[in-house]
Amino acid sequence: YARHLMPQIGQLHSDVWYCTAFGGHGLNxxxxxxxxxxxxxxxxxxxxxxxxxxxxxxxxxxxGLSAAQLTYWKLQAQDWWREQSSA
Structure with missing residues (x-):
């Protein structure tokens, strides 16, 4: 998880790349x-x-990790609430 809620993708050194912080949405x-x-x-x-x-x-x-997890749980709860409200 990253504070800015964006994936972290880039090059750390000439032969080291990173691709992380997908906040639980990493499958695709x-x-x-x-x-x-x-x-x-x-x-x-x-x-x-x-x-x-x-x-x-x-x-x-x-x-920080706890705050990030709480943020994602909040977003999931909002999604669930919207789905229930529109059904």
Whole structure:
């Protein structure tokens, strides 16, 4: 989880890439993140640069992780409530 609620995708060093912080929504989105990194390694695309403004941020230890989890539970509850209200 990241404070800005965006995935963290980028290059740390010349041979080290990262693709993390998908906030529990990693099944399909991490595959896309992997594709973005593969394209960058093969120099086919620089789409990973779109994630630079968000940066690689520290989640803040146990307190930060707890706050992130509570945020996602809140969003899930809001989704559930909307689904129930529209049914």
């Amino acid at each position: 989105t991490t595959a896309i993140g992997g594709k973005v990194i593969a394209e960058a390694i093969l120099q086919e695309s620089d789409r990973y640069e779109l994630f630079k403004p968000f940066g690689l941020v520290w989640a803040g230890g146990l307190g």
